[in-house]
Structure formats: structure tokens, C-alpha cells
Amino acid sequence: MTPLADQWRGVGVEDLDEQDDRGPARLLRSQSRALLRSLLAPHGRAFAVAAIVLVAETAARLAGPYLLKLGIDRGIPPVARGAAPTVLLSVVGVFVAVLVARGVLEHAFLVVSGRIGQDVLLDLRQRLFDHFQRLSISFHERYTSGRVIARLTSDVEAIAELLGSGLLSITNGVLSILGISVVLGILDPFLAGVALLVLPLVLVLSAWFRRRAVVVYRQTREAVALVIVHFVESLGGIQAVQAFRREPRNQAIFDDVNGRYATANLRANRLAAVFGPGVSGIGRASVALVLFVGAQRVVSGEMTVGALAAFLLYTRRVFEPMQDLSQFYNLFQAAVAALEKLSGVLEEKPQVPEPDHPVALARPSGRRGHQVDFDDVHFAYGTTEVLSGVDLVIPSGQTVALVGPTGAGKSTIARLMGRFHDPTEGRVLLDGVDLRDLADDDLRQAVIIVNQESFLFSGTVADNIAFGRPGASRTEIREAAQVLGAHELIEALPEGYDTDVRKRGGRLSAGQRQLVAFARAYLADPGLLVLDEATSSLDIPSERLVQRALHNLLAERTAVIIAHRLTTVEIADRVLVVVGGGIVEDGAPHDLLGVTHGHYRALHQAWADSLV
Numbered sequence: 001m002t003p004l005a006d007q008w009r010g011v012g013v014e015d016l017d018e019q020d021d022r023g024p025a026r027l028l029r030s031q032s033r034a035l036l037r038s039l040l041a042p043h044g045r046a047f048a049v050a051a052i053v054l055v056a057e058t059a060a061r062l063a064g065p066y067l068l069k070l071g072i073d074r075g076i077p078p079v080a081r082g083a084a085p086t087v088l089l090s091v092v093g094v095f096v097a098v099l100v101a102r103g104v105l106e107h108a109f110l111v112v113s114g115r116i117g118q119d120v121l122l123d124l125r126q127r128l129f130d131h132f133q134r135l136s137i138s139f140h141e142r143y144t145s146g147r148v149i150a151r152l153t154s155d156v157e158a159i160a161e162l163l164g165s166g167l168l169s170i171t172n173g174v175l176s177i178l179g180i181s182v183v184l185g186i187l188d189p190f191l192a193g194v195a196l197l198v199l200p201l202v203l204v205l206s207a208w209f210r211r212r213a214v215v216v217y218r219q220t221r222e223a224v225a226l227v228i229v230h231f232v233e234s235l236g237g238i239q240a241v242q243a244f245r246r247e248p249r250n251q252a253i254f255d256d257v258n259g260r261y262a263t264a265n266l267r268a269n270r271l272a273a274v275f276g277p278g279v280s281g282i283g284r285a286s287v288a289l290v291l292f293v294g295a296q297r298v299v300s301g302e303m304t305v306g307a308l309a310a311f312l313l314y315t316r317r318v319f320e321p322m323q324d325l326s327q328f329y330n331l332f333q334a335a336v337a338a339l340e341k342l343s344g345v346l347e348e349k350p351q352v353p354e355p356d357h358p359v360a361l362a363r364p365s366g367r368r369g370h371q372v373d374f375d376d377v378h379f380a381y382g383t384t385e386v387l388s389g390v391d392l393v394i395p396s397g398q399t400v401a402l403v404g405p406t407g408a409g410k411s412t413i414a415r416l417m418g419r420f421h422d423p424t425e426g427r428v429l430l431d432g433v434d435l436r437d438l439a440d441d442d443l444r445q446a447v448i449i450v451n452q453e454s455f456l457f458s459g460t461v462a463d464n465i466a467f468g469r470p471g472a473s474r475t476e477i478r479e480a481a482q483v484l485g486a487h488e489l490i491e492a493l494p495e496g497y498d499t500d501v502r503k504r505g506g507r508l509s510a511g512q513r514q515l516v517a518f519a520r521a522y523l524a525d526p527g528l529l530v531l532d533e534a535t536s537s538l539d540i541p542s543e544r545l546v547q548r549a550l551h552n553l554l555a556e557r558t559a560v561i562i563a564h565r566l567t568t569v570e571i572a573d574r575v576l577v578v579v580g581g582g583i584v585e586d587g588a589p590h591d592l593l594g595v596t597h598g599h600y601r602a603l604h605q606a607w608a609d610s611l612v
């Protein structure tokens, strides 16, 4: 592997490697088998119909050369001049009937198998999407969007191809080979032996091909996954890419993975180019051998001309499906690998599972905010402990600002409040109920997290606000915007509330995006609002608007803000200074200013200095 791809590999694509070079049958681990079973189980009856149709179709296909034999042997011998060529006519009649039957059966098979294939894929994609949505944030942090897309596209596609063309060609092929061997044995056992004399050669060639194909096709799959992942992730972060002039480097990495993909494909191509012609060459040699030996048997009267003709046609047909094997082998391997990865992903359990017996969370009447308790909370990402025994009580309605150096653990505290993770030790409680005991719906209603990105979805401004409370009326949406002082600003947009925000709000300014996100949170009316304030500074008018909005949004609500601005800290009732995973100062902003050598005092001084 080249150094560039090596470096890039560090960014979380390590699982693209399939660990195993063993035979495909053993590769199909039990979880893949379970997935396959559950996907195919509902289609048992359709499979039975498809199998019957396929056997009938194979029989019709194999009848052709035999009818030809009858036609030559019985239909051609001279008949009296003027007499009707009855035998020939009836043979031709049957031949045409068989042709028609074959066409109908082929059609029926394609319809039934196509239906099964699409149903299976529909089910699979649905399950995947549903599952990906439910997996925890920690999973998505680990599993990049490129890989999610690779699962949903190339892996599902691999299974689609196997179901679509692969299975048909292989079942067809195996049935043909078996059927033809039987017919040849009945027609002339001796000549059948001659025809199959070359079979060991095919077996040797197949073994050689298989050994190489395992490696080569695996390389192609890895390479295509790298191409997809790189494509998705570089374009997904295109703003950063352009801002940091990373285009040449990304281009270089892409050229590298793209080149690897092309090389791997060329190798696969070359391999197939040896195997396919190799098998058909052996097949033609076999036909020549049958012609030579068969002709002698015709001369010596041991065989009819018609039988020889049929024999030659059958012999050719034994080798045809063998050539398809190379294609099938590729499809099969790809599908097995895909199944492996898909079942692996589907086996992932959400790390914050919903409780079996959830406890109801009632918001005490007359109160807008929940009380939050951290009871000796420890938390580690992997093995590094980030929070070490945090104890905290936030009474209902209090606004708390979290301040402290980067990496201190502020966001981690915020994430634990939204149950994006569970504490490794200790408990996080909302009105006395452990977050782990809450139903997902209750939790999401009770706690809203507004983060730095103020994520907007494609759609109109109104849609984006209504996201906070699905089904909200236009009046409610306007009210929310009005309370937060965003109404005039939204009205001033080209189409007011119906302005399309475009992808991730690219059309709105940073301040406008925040106001829309606030309005959304206001409409959702959570009992606990967790806000990661944007670090990027706003211009003074926007800053004022945002601060005023914040004031209204926070009224009476319990709120925790990761604060980056002095103005925000000043509207808080209480400041918590987080350093090294623990709370080192706790008090009203004004009181903390009085602490000599205090962290907050220093921070406040730094902010105040930056304003002058």
C-alpha cells in the first residue's frame, strides 16, 4: 500500500479491511447467516415457485438438442415421395412448443425472482436506516458518514447484484451441468466419459482462479470503499477543505485511492481474462474430441448421426456456465463481505439503550424547568477518565454558565445531560429520575441541546423552527420568533418564513442561524435547555439580538450554557468553572469575581481586556 493511503487510513477506515482470506463458506459467520435467514424467511413460498419454474425452464432448455437428435434420426430418413413428413413435422411442432414454453417460464422466473430481490433489498435498506438513526452519538463519532454511506450503497448493491443476476446464473449453470451430465450418460455413456475427460483440467484452472480471486476481488472491494469514503468525507467537509487549502492534498489522496481502485480492477479483469477463455478453450477441445471419437462410433454404427449432433451441442453447453463461474465468484464474495459488514453494523447495540420499564417524568405544574442532579458522576471516553466524580445540583429555573479551558469537560457534562452517553459511574437525574430510566421520547422532550453548529435542515425557515414541535401552526411559529425577536429579521428574508435555508443554513448568517435554532428550542419548550454557545464572534447588532433572544429563551427554564462570551455569563445566575474534569469554582458571577486568584476572575479579566 502507498504511504498516502496509509496515512489516510488512520482517519477511521480501518474496518474496510476484511480480516479473512479463508473460504467464503466459512466467512459466512453465524450473524451473517442469521441476517440472511431473516431477510429470506418471509419469501419461502416465492422461492419454492421460483425453484419449480427454474427446473421446468432448465428441462425445456435441455430438450432442444434432444429434439434435434430425433429430428435428424427419425425425420430425415427418406420418406416415400408425396408422403407427409409426419415425424419431422411433429418434432418441429414440439420444438416450437418447447421454445414458447421456455420463453414463458423465463419470463415468470424473472418476475418472481425480481420481486423477491426487491422485497429483500427494501427490507434491508429500511432496517439499516432505522438502525443507523437509533445508534448512539458515540457510534456515529466512531463510524464516519462515509462508511455509513458505503454500507447503504455499495454493500446493499453487492447483495442486490447477487440476488439479481448472480444467483440466477449459478443455479441455472448448476442445473444445466447436472441435467446435461445425466442426458449425456443416457445417450452414450462411453462418449460421455470422453466428453468429461477434460474436467480435471477445468478443476485445476478453477482452483488456481479461486486462490487468486479471493485476494484480487478483496482488493477491488477495499479500494472502492476507500473511494466512496474519501469522496463523501472530503466533500462533506468542503468548507474546511477550501478554507484550509486542503484541495491539493485531498486531490492527491483521491488520485491515490482512485488509482488503487483502477489497478485492482485491472488485476481482476486480467484474472477473468485468463479464466474465461481458458475454460471455453478447454470446452472447445472437448467438443473436438467428442467429434473425433463420436464420428468413429457413427461410422461403426454404435451411434446415430443425430445423437452425435445432440452430443456436440450438449458438450458445448456444459462449459458455458463454467465460464460464468468467475463472474459469480466475484459477486458471491462481494455479497458475503457486504453481508458480513451489514450484519456487523446491525448487531451494534445502542450504547444508551431505552429502559424496559421507563419511569414517567412529570413536569411539576407551575414550573417550567426540571431540577438536575449529578450524583458522583464519572465519565471516560474509552479508558481516559474525563470527569472524575462531579456532584452538582441545579435547581429548577436556574441558568448556569459553564466556563473553563478547552478540553476541561464542559461539553462532556452537556452531553451527559442529554444522555448522549451514560456515566461510567454515578447518576444524572432529572427531577430525581435517573436519565437511564426515562423513555427516549420523554427524554427528548425534556432536554433540548442546541449546539454550536445550530444545525439547520434543508427546507424553509418555518420548517426549521417547527422542527421543535412537529405539527406547530404558523401562528405558533411566528409567536416563537416574535418572543425571541427574530420575527422582523425573518420577514425581511426574500420569502419570509418560506425562505429556503438551503443546505445546513448556508443562506443565513451565523446570527440568523442561531436565532432560528433558538426559536426551534423555544417552541419545543424543554424543561432543561443545554446550549453550547457558538465560539465565533458575531457583529455587535447580531450579538445584541442573540443576547436578547437568549434572555427570553432562558426565562424560568433550567438552562446550562457552555459560555464563551462575557455577556452570556453575565445573564447567568450561577457560574461553574470546570478544570480538568472537575468543578473548581461555583457561585454567582458577581461573587466569583471576588475570589482572589480565582479562575473566573482571571477569565473575566481576560474577556474584559479583549473588549477594550
Ligand code: ADP
Pocket: 141, 381, 386, 404, 405, 406, 407, 408, 409, 410, 411, 412, 413
Ligand atoms: P470542553 O467542552 O471543556 O472543551 P470536552 O468535554 O469536549 O471539553 O472534552 C473533555 C476531554 O475529553 C478532552 O480531553 C477531550 O479530548 C476528550 N474528548 C472529548 N470528546 C471525546 C470523544 N468523542 N472521544 C474521546 N475523547 C473525547
